[in-house]
Amino acid sequence: MTVSLILNERVISRSRVGELLNLPPSVSIVYPVEGGPFEVETVRTFGQRWFGKNRPCYVVDLSDHRRQASVSKTPLTCKDGGHRFHATIDIGFRVHDPAMVVARNVRDALTVVYGYLTDRVRLQAARFAITEAMAAQLAVNQELDREIRLPEGITIYYCKVQVEPDEAAARHIQELEEARRRAKLGVHTHEARRSETYSDEDIEDIRAAGRRRRQAEERAVLESTRLDFDNLIREHLVRHPEETVHALELLARVREAEATQHEIRDQRHAEMVKYLIEQGVVREVDLPGLRKGVLGPSTPGTGVGGVLERPDAGQAASFSSGATPGDPYYAASAPAAAQGGPVQWGGSTPAPAVAPTSGLVPVYVVLDTSQAAAGCVTDLGNALRSVQTLLANSPDVAAAVRLSVITYADGADVVLPLTEVSWRTGVPGLNTSPGCRYRPVLRRLLDLVPLETERLKEQVPRVLRPVVFFLAVGQAEDDTEWPSVHAELMAHKYFPHVVACGIGADRVRVVQRLASRPELGVVAVEGADLAQSAVQFSVLLQQTLLHLGRSAIAGGMELRLDCPQGLRPVTQEQ
Secondary structure, X not given: OOOOOEOOOOOEEHHHHHHOOOOOOOEEEEEOOOOOOOXXXXXXXXXXXXXXXXXXXXXXXXXXXXXXXXXXXXXXXXOOOOOEEEXXXXXXXXXOOHHHHHHOOOOOHHHHHHHHHHHHHHHHHOOOOOOOHHHHHHHHHHHHOOOEEOOOOEEEEEEEEEEEEOHHHHHHHHHHHHHHHHHHHHHHHHHHHHHHHHHHHHHHHHHHHHHHHHHHHHHHHHHOOOOOHHHHHHHHHHHOHHHHHHHHHHHHHHHHHHHHHHHHHHHHHHHHHHHHHHOOOOOHHHHHHHHHHHOOOOOOOOOOOOOOOOOOOOOOOOOOOOOOOOOOOOOOOOOOOOOOOOOOEOOOOOOOOOOOOOOEEXXXXXXXOEHXXXXXXXXXXXXXXXXXXXXXXXXXXXXXEEEEEEEEOOOEEEEEEXXXXXXXXXXXXXXXXXXXXXXXHHHHHHHHHHHHHHHHHHHOOOEOOOEEEEEEOOOOOOOOOHHHHHHHHHHOOOOOEEEEEEOOOOOHHHHHHHOOOHXXXXXXXXXXXXXXXXXXXXXHHHHHHHHHHHHHHOOOOOOOEOOOOOEEEOOOOO
């Protein structure tokens, strides 16, 4: 179908316009002008009608046109690009510039109008999902709800578009809705079955509670009943009176068996007494006393009865000891202030305390994992496993110690938070990293020590001053920065005892600066192997932890450093 707005295919003279078939009432005459634009006829004078009757012209239809069309050839793709909309367009259009229609030779107005509208509809449809057909329709109609003047001289004065999914998309949407309905129905079915299951479980619980109550009542009744054969027979006859004959037969057999046993026992007792008399152990004059005191009174109907008993049978047992049961035992401890205690070199290991733990000491093991420690990082990992073995095998010491492990290189990482060590404690793995800075690890200690000390004070009545074992291997890159943080740590009210151990070359000065007191500084002997020095540090750490734990159990704090071979105090001359 086409709509031709130019009513004559070829130019005709003005006088022959009336001969055109189906000439609409509203037309416009357009004259071609040589070398200029087309001229539209307006009001004609008599002279113009007479002299211009042979003038060539075109006749353009100016009436309103209404059409409906379905957009089928041009795909209206939706937002996902996989589905399409189907659109039906109802339009009204007219010519507003007849000269432009002729100039552009618009033979089919529908091609121009539908081309414009289809493009606009496609742009809007691409913004919406296939399930949003109504929203797409509203957006299209809002955009086209106005007079639209096209450059071909045509005005679209009315346009309404109906948008809906095409057949394939409609099937897709229907399947989605069916899936949603099935899912919703499944939810309700699940809830119903769930409620039914809970109801069944409640009923079963009620039945089980009833069974337990009846069993408890039966046990309560049986507790007051002597459970011998006679009473069991009576209970059986109460519940099963139809089995009276069988029960009496059982009772007769039991009585017969008991009489036989009594006869055998009496015979054995008589033989035993006869043997004692024959051997001269018992005289005839002792028989009454033997029967009364040793064999006991005769049980009626059983002959010589009773059993041999201890002389103290039936009396309450009594025990005597040097200590009154229940009195608490407190082990004596050397007087030591919480902020410090004597630091001793050498000496024997204190005996394990038997009293309950009277104090708790937090211990922080700070290990250097910079590149300088690459030669001993494996030995440091073994040192941590050795500490775990020591504490796990000494649960009394482990209960008095809370251990944390912090590694440092360019930064600081808490690889083991403060914890009570046991066999179940995970031993962290150690890896070297670039850089070597003391400031981050000292800052981490400044944050952790006060916070964790306060937390421990909420859990136990007495927390001893924390102890830090600081292992230095590499040369600090921030040698001018860390002393200020170290001083801030030492100025805190919960300042720790810092035991500094330096292994490697020329560690004396840094150990002296790190240790909280000069006697708490330890260095490797000159020329010592790095890995062997790490092993000696492990020995020092284990021995010191053992001293700390046992002194904490006793209620004091004895920080004793026993330097193994290969380490020496910094206060000792080389």
